[in-house]
Amino acid sequence: xxxxxxxxxxxxxxxxxxxxxxxxxxxxxxxxxxxxxxxxxxxxxxxxxxxxxxxxxxxxxxxxxxxxxxxxxxxxxxxxxxxxxxxxxxxxxxxxxxxxxxxxxxxxxxxxxxxxxxxxxxxxxxxxxxxxxxxxxxxxxxxxxxxxxxxxxxxxxxxxxxxxxxxxxxxxxxxxxxxxxxxxxxxxxxxxxxxxxxxxxxxxxxxxxxxxxxxxxxxxxxxxxxxxxxxxxxxxxxxxxxxxxxxxxxxxxxxxxxxxxxxxxxxxxxxxxxxxxxxxxxxx
Numbered sequence: 629x630x631x632x633x634x635x636x637x638x639x640x641x642x643x644x645x646x647x648x649x650x651x652x653x654x655x656x657x658x659x660x661x662x663x664x665x666x667x668x669x670x671x672x673x674x675x676x677x678x679x680x681x682x683x684x685x686x687x688x689x690x691x692x693x694x695x696x697x698x699x700x701x702x703x704x705x706x707x708x709x710x711x712x713x714x715x716x717x718x719x720x721x722x723x724x725x726x727x728x729x730x731x732x733x734x735x736x737x738x739x740x741x742x743x744x745x746x747x748x749x750x751x752x753x754x755x756x757x758x759x760x761x762x763x764x765x766x767x768x769x770x771x772x773x774x775x776x777x778x779x780x781x782x783x784x785x786x787x788x789x790x791x792x793x794x795x796x797x798x799x800x801x802x803x804x805x806x807x808x809x810x811x812x813x814x815x816x817x818x819x820x821x822x823x824x825x826x827x828x829x830x831x832x833x834x835x836x837x838x839x840x841x842x843x844x845x846x847x848x849x850x851x852x853x854x855x856x857x858x859x860x861x862x863x864x865x866x867x868x869x870x871x872x873x874x875x876x877x878x879x880x881x882x883x884x885x886x887x888x889x890x891x892x893x894x895x896x897x898x899x900x901x902x903x904x905x906x907x908x909x910x911x912x
Contacts, residue, residue, distance in 0.1 A: 636674050636677075636678070637678065637753060639664050639665075639666075639671075639674065640674060640675055640678045640679065641753065642663065642664065643660055643663070643664060643671070643675060643683075644679075644750065644751055646660060646663055647660075647686070647687055647690060648690075648750060651687075651690055651691055651694055651713065651714075652712055652713055652714055653714045654714040654716075655687050655714075657671075657672070657683060657684065660683070671683070672684075678751075678753075679751050686748070686751070688724065688728065689728065689746075689747070689748035690748055690750065691713050691714070691724075692724065692725055692728040692729065692746065692747070692748075693747040693748050693749070693871065694713060695709055695710075695712075695713050695721070695725065695733070696725075696729070696736060696746075696747060697782070698712070698782060699733055699736050699737040700736070700737065700742055701782060701813060701814075701815055701823050702782050702815050702816070702820055702821065702822070702823065703815040703816065703817060703820050704820040704821070705820075706718060706721070706722070706733050706734060706737075708820070709721070709733070710722075721733065728746050729743070729746040730746070740882070740883065741880035741881060741882055741911050742880060742881040743880045744870060744871070744874035744875050744878075744879060744880065744881065745874075745875055745878040745879075745880075746875070747871055747874075747875050748871070748875065749867075749868070749871035749872045749875075750871075755872075756861075756864055756865065756868040756872075757855070758853050758855050758865050758868060758869055758873065758906075759853050759854050759855045760853075761851055761852070761853065761873055761877060762851075762852040762853075763849060763850070763851060763852070763910070763912070764849075764850055764852050764907075765847070765848065765849055765850070766845075766847060766848065766850050766887075766907060767834075767847050768844065768845065768846050768847035769832060769833065769834055769844075769845060770832070770833040770834070770835070770836055770842045770843060770844050770845070771808045771809075771810050771828050771829075771830045771831070771832060771833070771842070771843050771845070772830045772831050772832075772833050772837075772841055772842050772843075773799075773808075773828050773829050773830015773831060773841060773843070774828070774829060774830065774841065775826060775827065775828045775841075775843060776826070776827050776828075776829075777824065777825065777826050777827075778825050778827075779816060779819075779822045779823065779824055779825070780822065780823050780825055781821060781822060781823075782821050782822065782823055783821060788825075789859070789862065789863040790859075792827070793859045793862065793898065794898060795829060796809070796829070796890055796902065797896050797897070797898055797900075797902075799829050799830075799890075800890060800892050800896050800902075801895060801896060803831060803892070804892060805831065805892050806831075806832070806889055806890060806891055806892050807829060807830070807831070807889075807890045807892070808828075808829075808830060808831065808832045808887065808888070808889050808890075809827060809828060809829050809887070809888040809889075809890070810827070810828040810843055810845055810885035810886070810887060811825065811826070811827045811828075811885055811886045811888070812825070812826045812885045812886075813825055814826075828843045828885075830843075832889075845884060845885050845887055846884050846909075848882070848884065848909060849909070849910055849911070849912070850887070850907040850908060850909055850910060851869075851873075851874075851877075851879060851907070851908045851910045852905065852906070852907050853865075853869060853873075853905070853906045854903075854904070854905050854906075855903075855904060855906070856901050856902065856903050856904070857901060857902060857904060858901050859898070859899075862902070862904075865906070866886075866906075869906070869908070870908075878912075879910045879911075879912060880910060880911040880912070881908060881909060881910060881911075882909045882910060882911045883909070884909035885909075886906070886907070886908055886909075887906070887907040887908075888904055888905070888906050888907075889904065889905040889906075889907075890902050890903070890904055891903040891904070891905075
């Protein structure tokens, strides 16, 4: 009995999954060809048809993208990053990184802005809809509330979304008005694989008072997104914006908190969707 051929979309998805799982080693296209059951030339043709760039370029850009996150959000040194992502030497990593971004890894790390233009997100057959991008200028202001700090692993990502979602819901129900959140991320000084996250939840204020619980955000240009999301959608939106929308529009992130405004629409349960306005500080 003949086995029906695997649909081409499924083949490409298996290749995409394989790349993400093996991005930290020197991926061989011949191994991908064996995995897919097609010749090297044919699998590259199928891949390019769906993903719109060549298989080799996709692998290189995904590796540079992952390395760039380590450069910006961890204190891991360049030689360890180059080793982690399968480059045969620091010199090779620096050469490939500069070819992709126009600057060296150290220049990328030390830049005042985080340039997302050279980066590439993992390809998805079903794109995420976060609404349209609007650039707007916000006046500076304050959020009066409580600040919390936690750490996340650069490998597993933020596993605190469940607690964050619960905090948003509880804040909306307790305050019975729109809730503002300020979030900042920085490299952990003592642990090379961890990121420090600071988050404020509270009420918006235009002017500072003597209250010690006022936290400031600066005026300036912001990328604004408006969307309604469930908890499961919420955990994917930020990553999608940074790695899909920002590269498409060649945006650079400047140093300032991300701002989220959650709309109060009456009593809310954890299973409800939320209306959110998301502001990211940018330089164009």
